Amino acid sequence: MRILLDECVNAGVKAAFPGHTVKTVAQIGWGGSADGPLLTHAQGSFDVFVTIDRKLEHQHNLKGLRLGFVVIGVPDNQIGSYQAIFAELLQAAETVKRGQVIHVNSPLIR
Secondary structure, three states, X not given: OEEEEOOOOOHHHHHHOOOOEEEEOOOOOOOOOOHXXXXXXXXXXXXXXXXXXXXXXXHOOOOOOOOEEEEEEOOOOOHHHHHOOHHHHHHHHHHOOOOOEEEEEOOOOO
């Protein structure tokens, strides 16, 4: 599976997806891109888009895209805030379907 981490996600979250190809938006040179063009480009090269941008699904029609979306809820962007939900993130990325959004929230904000 090919997973793209949004630039707002701590790059250390890559460790949540062993056995998968994981890139960050910055790594592939798309940093600073607006969401619309970014998602259009991403659907040609990735299967899953991981973000902490909770507004994304309300600002864009994601159902028509060839990507699954994992939206993470964490209290801050420190890697420690993500580590407790690594297993849930992996499961979400492996089960999300194209155009679907799965929310994974840290127990610290539930």
